[in-house]
Amino acid sequence: MKGFIRTFLAIFGAVAVAVIAIAGFRGDFTQRTPIEIFPDMDHQPKFKSQTLTSFFPEGRVDRPPPYGTIPFHVPTDQPYLITGKMGNMWGTGIPVTVDAKLLERGKERYQINCQVCHGATGAGNGITTQYGLVGVASYHLDKYREMADGEIFNTITHGKGQMGPYPHIDVRDRWAIVAYIRALQLSQNTQASQLPPEATANLQQKP
Template sequence: MSRADAVALLLALAACEQEMRDQARLDPLEPAAFFADDMEARTLPAGVVPRGQARLDRHLWEGRAADGLFVGTYPFTITRADLARGEQRYAIHCTPCHGRLGAGDGVAVRRGYPAPIAFTAARLQGVPVGHLFDVVTHGRATMPDYDHIDVHDRWRIVAWVQVLQLSQHAPAAVLGADDRAHLVEADR
């Protein structure tokens, strides 16, 4: 190919129209006579998750009610399987700092990381589960955020934290008769 042919080819390619770029289109919310309702914006088909709108459930995604206050309930029913998953996720993500029982004595603390508050501390007793979820999601003080953990797993971790709280300070009234009898024997 001669130099003149190459230049001619480049000029021909540069002169090509960019039909995809220059094609007819509609701007958002512009009237469109093509559709029976004259609207360019179409409703989404059933089952489609709208982009950028998937987090409308504040209870699930933020741990808050519509009024912005922290919720006191879980956004789904917590089953034994959920607790088992919460225990597993807690062991992976939380025990390095909080320790196995939530006392704030994890391996990272033993190596110099600042100790987190124990889950049994008076100020954490009875806080709404939405508050605990918010702390897991966004972090607090030296605790990093864990919003990269699946949202359902964050709720399961919160459920496991409540299990740890209850297991260490359960009132005798919530125990079964066999467990209460065991406590009486242990006191003797």
């Protein structure tokens, strides 16, 4: 009998410990380091994004892609599409289909990326200029109306002078923005006589 009770207590104790170990504290919060039976890959040497390191000379953990890296979906057999250059010269023409949809897309991308500085009409009077940013280009200067499409594309990709680069904007979206800039230029520099008749009729309706 004694032997039986002892065995019973031993098994009971072992089962109780196992049940508590498996299910007992589930859902509880603790500050203590958990006991890790299977640590898998929980612990590994790594850098957290946006932190500092002494490993790289300039101290940044986040690495820029190597210079000249092109996203894999960009066709490299169309140099004008990705550089804005035809041979050694800035090229002219928008190398994607220009239609209402492209202009809508260009307008949206322009409003997101450029309008803060260049303003809704591209006159160089965006909201940032009210807070002290000076020297923002107005697209309505002859210089920019005459500038090759490829050079504007290049300014978006690589920046210019005080303006930062926008290479993260998709290549086709950059061209959509160039097309929209052309539309903005037309909107501010068109003679009434160049308008289609239905638009001229609207002009004459003074409020």
